[in-house]
Amino acid sequence: MKEGGEVDSILYDLEFAKSDQRLANVFPKAQETFYTGFVNSIGADGVILNTFDDTGQADGAVYIQFDAIDNVEYDSPDLDNMMETIQIAEADHLITITDQIPEFDQTSDLIKQVVEAAFNSREFLVLTRSDLQNYQEGTVAAVRENDFEMTLVDKFNLMHRVDATIKYTEAEIVEFSGRELAVESAMWPKIAAQDPESRLTITDESSFYKVLKTAEKKQTLITINDETKSSNFFVGTVNSVNEEEVLCNLVDMAGQFGGYSLIRMDTIASITLTSDYLQVINAFVQYQKEHQTFVQPVLNEERLFDATDDLFLAIIKQAETFSRVLSITLITGAREMGYITELGEETFRFHVIDPDLYVDQTGVEVTIEDVDELSFDFLNAVLLENHLRDKGIL
Numbered sequence: 001m002k003e004g005g006e007v008d009s010i011l012y013d014l015e016f017a018k019s020d021q022r023l024a025n026v027f028p029k030a031q032e033t034f035y036t037g038f039v040n041s042i043g044a045d046g047v048i049l050n051t052f053d054d055t056g057q058a059d060g061a062v063y064i065q066f067d068a069i070d071n072v073e074y075d076s077p078d079l080d081n082m083m084e085t086i087q088i089a090e091a092d093h094l095i096t097i098t099d100q101i102p103e104f105d106q107t108s109d110l111i112k113q114v115v116e117a118a119f120n121s122r123e124f125l126v127l128t129r130s131d132l133q134n135y136q137e138g139t140v141a142a143v144r145e146n147d148f149e150m151t152l153v154d155k156f157n158l159m160h161r162v163d164a165t166i167k168y169t170e171a172e173i174v175e176f177s178g179r180e181l182a183v184e185s186a187m188w189p190k191i192a193a194q195d196p197e198s199r200l201t202i203t204d205e206s207s208f209y210k211v212l213k214t215a216e217k218k219q220t221l222i223t224i225n226d227e228t229k230s231s232n233f234f235v236g237t238v239n240s241v242n243e244e245e246v247l248c249n250l251v252d253m254a255g256q257f258g259g260y261s262l263i264r265m266d267t268i269a270s271i272t273l274t275s276d277y278l279q280v281i282n283a284f285v286q287y288q289k290e291h292q293t294f295v296q297p298v299l300n301e302e303r304l305f306d307a308t309d310d311l312f313l314a315i316i317k318q319a320e321t322f323s324r325v326l327s328i329t330l331i332t333g334a335r336e337m338g339y340i341t342e343l344g345e346e347t348f349r350f351h352v353i354d355p356d357l358y359v360d361q362t363g364v365e366v367t368i369e370d371v372d373e374l375s376f377d378f379l380n381a382v383l384l385e386n387h388l389r390d391k392g393i394l
Contacts, residue, residue, distance in 0.1 A: 013072040014039055014047050022074040023083055024049070028173060029070045031128075035062050036082055041103055043110035045168075050101045052082070053179070055379045056089030060178030061101045063114050068128075068172035081357045088383055088390075095293045101177060111168050112143075114176060119143050123185045125150070128173040129166065136164065139188075153188070158196040158276045180254040180284075187283045200274040201225075211271055212241045221251065221282055223272035224263060226373070234261055235281055240305040245312060247305050250378070255284025257294055257301040259378025262311055267372045298382050315374050316340060316348060323394040325353065325385040326376040330366070337381065338363075339394065353384060359393055 017024040018039035026049060027034045037049035046065040053059040073079070104113050118125050119140035127136050127150070138152040147167045154160040175181065202211050215222050216238035224234040224246070236250040236258070244265055250258035272278065288294040295301050305311060319326050320340045328350065329335045341363060342349040349363040375381070388394040 010066065010069050010072055011042070013074060014042055017072070017074040018042060020074075023079050023086075024072055024074040025076070025079060026064055026072050027070045028064060028068050028128075035064065036079070037061070040101060041106050041110060043104070043106050043108070045109045045111055048101075048104055048110055048114070051175075051178070052086055054085075055094070055383055056082070056085035056087070057094050057179070058096050060181060061176055063110055063171075063174040063176070065111070065169075065172045077356055084387065085383065088387055092296075092298050092383070092386070094296055094298070094379075096179075109168065111171055111174065114174055115140055115148050115168070115171075116143055118176060119148070121185075123176060124181045124188070126175040126178075126181065127166070127171055129170045139185075154276075155280045156275070156277045158191070158194075158279070183254050183284050183287050187287050191280055191283050194279065197274050197276050197279045199272065199276070201270050201272045203270045205266075205268070208265055208268055208271060209241065209243050211273070212238050212246050215271075215273070216241055220273070221278050221285070223275065223278060224248065224268055225270045225272065226263070226267055234263065235278070236261070239303075240307040240311065242307040242311070247307075247311055249301060250375075251281055251285055253281075253284075255281055255286075255288045255294070256296065257299055259299070259381065260303070260376055262315055262374040262376075264312075264372050296379055298386075299377060299379060303377070312368060312371060312374065315376060316343060316368065316371075319376065320348065323385075324376060325381040325388070325394075326374055327378075327381065328366070328371050328375075329373040331370045331372055337384070339385075339388075353388070357384075357387070359388070 016022070021038065023036065023038060025034055025036050035049055035051050037051035040048040040050050040061060046063055048061055048063050050061050051059050104110055122139055124137060124139055129136065136150065136152050138150045140148055141151045141163065142149040147165055150164050150166060152162045152164055202208070219237050221235060221237060226232065234248055234250060236248040238246060239249050239260065240247045245262060246265060247260060247262045250261055252258035285294065318324065320343045323339055325337065325339050327335060327337045336352045338350050338352040340348045340350055347365050347367050350366045351363040352360045385394060
């Protein structure tokens with residue numbers, strides 16, 4: 001349990017943020033992730049925030065137990081920047097899939113209300129327990145006085161389903177009604193009825209071009225793994241490919257168009273053609289297309305690229321000419337977002353934009369051959385670009 005003074009300070013900050021309708025950051029203990037949003041309800045056991053993602057879109061809500069909170073802030077440059085991002089997202093009429101979050105009864109435990117609502121609606125939850133490091137995801141199967149049961153699922157292994165009994169006091173953080181969770185709730189009955197997919201992963205580098213060329217013709221979803229530098233992976237369809245590089249139309253975790261990524265062939269560790277996760281994302285994409293929510297209104301998923309070009313040089317030239325914001329990953333594994341100036345034969349100057357929207361006006365010289373991956377025309381980049389143009393920086 002927290003000491004009384006700590007609890008009082010957190011409660012004061014949360015109550016002030018709610019009464020003054022302030023955007024707040026809530027920082028949980030022992031994890032890097034924090035939540036940004038407006039305080040919905042404050043109960044005896046914790047708080048519920050109506051949350052936003054880093055593009056400024058409303059993205060469901062989260063319950064956080066008081067004992068899991070490290071600190072709260074409601075006045076910072078980060079929050080000022082986030083308010084601007086939210087306003088830009090609203091002005092651009094971004095598609096929001098999540099439902100309106102109701103207010104909760106503050107006279108009874110909030111966690112029980114969240115769990116009961118999920119049980120009644122069969123909605124998915126993401127839960128962080130006090131006795132486990134990893135999050136758990138699934139639906140509520142039963143509700144009792146002191147605990148509840150969840151049927152846990154694994155999007156990477158559809159055969160792995162576990163029934164777990166969880167005490168309310170163990171549920172430190174519970175995310176609900178978010179963008180990805182809404183699609184998952186709608187599509188899981190269909191996904192669960194399908195046969196699990198045998199995983200087919202190609203690791204022979206000599207066959208990568210042929211495999212990717214076939215994927216380009218079929219326009220099937222694939223996963224490109226870059227395990228040499230990070231655990232991240234790309235999911236999407238092949239837009240254009242040559243012997244040296246591949247350009248993909250990406251799909252995000254909610255099944256929406258996620259911009260473009262250009263990847264050097266020699267940085268690819270493996271290519272996955274079939275898997276349970278691809279089956280899940282295919283279902284999510286189907287949902288988004290059926291509901292005409294696959295592409296955000298500020299994005300363009302119909303761009304075509306010529307594989308006979310030096311695609312890295314072509315994209316870098318476009319970025320410099322039109323002052324476009326993009327993300328680069330270097331041979332060192334460093335990944336930064338920014339814009340390009342002073343393009344030469346072998347180098348360019350890259351101006352990093354940090355998460356607080358500070359722009360490095362001087363920039364650093366980057367060798368083109370040291371760039372392993374370029375991502376561009378994705379939502380964060382386009383919104384950030386619009387933001388900087390409004391401020392006269394680009």
